[in-house]
Every structure is written in C-alpha cells, then in structure tokens.
Amino acid sequence: MSHHASVPAEDGAALTEALGHRFAQPDLLRRALTHPSAIGAAARQRERGQDGYERLEFLGDRVLGLVIADLLFRRFTDENEGALAKRFAMLVRRESLARVAQAVDLGRHLLLSRGEMEAGGRESRTLLADACEAVIGALYLDGGLEAAADFVRRYWEPLMAEDLRPPQDAKTALQEWAQGAGLPLPVYRTVRTEGPPHEPLFAVEVQVQGQAPATGTGRSKRAAEQIAAETLLTQLVAARND
Structure with a gap:
C-alpha cells in the first residue's frame, strides 16, 4: 500500500504557475513527483515499462544538458570548449538542480512514503535534484522541447549571471x-x-x-x-x- 499525501488543488495551481506550463497529461507530472518509496510492490508490477520517476529523471538529465549547452554556446561566444565545459558542469550539478527545485517549492509537492517524509525527504537536496530532473523530463514529454527549454531558461539564466567568469573549481x-x-x-x-x-x-x-x-x-x-x-x-x- 502506498503512504503519501495528496497535493491540494491550490498547491497544484501554484506549481503550474512556477513551471510555466499546464500539463495536458497531468499523470506525467504526478509520476515525476512520485518518489519510488511511495509506490507499493503491486503498483510497481502494474507500472513496469511505464515512465516512472527514474525514467523521467534519466530523460530530464539529457534535456537539461542539451538546453544548457545551447544557452552557453550562444551566450559566451568568445570562450573555448574548456571554459564552456566548466560552466556546464557547475550548472547541471546536483547543487544547482536542488536550488531550482527550492525556487519552485518542489519539496512540498513531492509524493513520498511516510518513512521518507519522517526522514526529511522533502528537504533532501539529492531527492530534490532528482525530482527536478524528472519534472524537466515530464515537461519535455508533455509540451515538447520548447516547454522544457522555457523552464530551464527561466531558472538557470539567473544562475549563469551570478559569475560571468569561467568558474575554477x-x-x-x-x-x-x-x-x-x-x-x-x-x-x-x-x-x-x-x-x-x-x-x-x-x-x-x-x-x-x-x-x-x-x-x-x-x-x-x-x-x-x-x-x-x-x-x-x-x-x-x-x-x-x-
């Protein structure tokens, strides 16, 4: 049996506004927000082969990488591949994803097991980063590349502007x-x-x-x-x- 809280309608509206996209297939967003801990064994059997949390995360990671690479290529026209690669690594790392997830208040919308909630899952930077990638994957499947790219541009361009020098880790x-x-x-x-x-x-x-x-x-x-x-x-x- 799954033990997770439902998302109030007003919270769903707030998330729609934060994402800048109204889902034609709301189930895609639900899957992106559902942590594996909230899916029971029977449901796992039924949903095998469908686009669950991990599969959407896999897709979202690749979509994010493409959009960020395109943004960097167009914005920093005088930088070589090495400098662009440093910027790219900083922007797609877990810490940046978690910051964006916090900016859209993704934690309050996550569907978690009771145990995961009690363990502080809504504040976990790792879990927030994974869910953010899954949401990007869901945006891509529901609205195409433009819907996903609009979201990425909206929240990652401010991160790009924080330091215009190529980062030196x-x-x-x-x-x-x-x-x-x-x-x-x-x-x-x-x-x-x-x-x-x-x-x-x-x-x-x-x-x-x-x-x-x-x-x-x-x-x-x-x-x-x-x-x-x-x-x-x-x-x-x-x-x-x-």
Whole structure:
C-alpha cells in the first residue's frame, strides 16, 4: 500500500504557475513527483515499462544538458570548449538542480512514503535534484522541447549571471598546482560514509606527494572532494606565507 499525501488543488495551481506550463497529461507530472518509496510492490508490477520517476529523471538529465549547452554556446561566444565545459558542469550539478527545485517549492509537492517524509525527504537536496530532473523530463514529454527549454531558461539564466567568469573549481586548481610543482596528480579516497541512505555524508581525503593530507565532507563524493581540495589549497597558501 502506498503512504503519501495528496497535493491540494491550490498547491497544484501554484506549481503550474512556477513551471510555466499546464500539463495536458497531468499523470506525467504526478509520476515525476512520485518518489519510488511511495509506490507499493503491486503498483510497481502494474507500472513496469511505464515512465516512472527514474525514467523521467534519466530523460530530464539529457534535456537539461542539451538546453544548457545551447544557452552557453550562444551566450559566451568568445570562450573555448574548456571554459564552456566548466560552466556546464557547475550548472547541471546536483547543487544547482536542488536550488531550482527550492525556487519552485518542489519539496512540498513531492509524493513520498511516510518513512521518507519522517526522514526529511522533502528537504533532501539529492531527492530534490532528482525530482527536478524528472519534472524537466515530464515537461519535455508533455509540451515538447520548447516547454522544457522555457523552464530551464527561466531558472538557470539567473544562475549563469551570478559569475560571468569561467568558474575554477578547487579540484582543477589543486591539480594545476601539483602539475606546476612537477608532482603526481592529487589522489582522493573515501575514508568514511555516515548518515541515512537517502542522504549520506561522505568524508574524502586528498593527498599530494610531500604534503600533509586534507579531508572534506559533503553530501556527495564530488562535493566532499571539492571541499578537501579547497582545504588543502588553503593549507598550501598558509605554508607559503609562513
């Protein structure tokens, strides 16, 4: 049996306005908002082969990538492939998706199992990011590329405008420092994983030959690696200034 809350009609209207699209096939949006935990075993059997949460997420990820690549290509006409790739990675990462999900208040519309709700699923950045991709997939199937692209442009263009310089992530900066010093590339390893399965906390250690290691923690291994790299870069700057 499924244990999830229904979405009030006024909330549905608010979401329609936030998405900028009225669904001709409302079931597509419902599936995009339904976490796997809210689907019982019998329903899973019935819906096998249909476009559920994970399949819509898969599609939405590709649609988002295409639209973002097109926006970057047209906006930053003087940048090379490397600079565009850095911008792209920043815009399609989980943190950016979660920010957009929060901007449209997606969490309140999610259909979750009782256990997932009690575990704080509506605030989970991982779950919000996944649902945001699923919604983009649903927009594409219901209204075509233009409906999905309108949504992406509306919420991602402000993210693009936040910093007009090509972003330099800490991992890249640390790698370039090591190469400049004639050292092997940094080595990352996960030292522990904590927290509930739906939102784990990773601790990652980074080591550069001849330097004391640094550790970072984050909700994804990628985030933890970035924080570890930032910490080690800070240590290197401090040591240079001593």
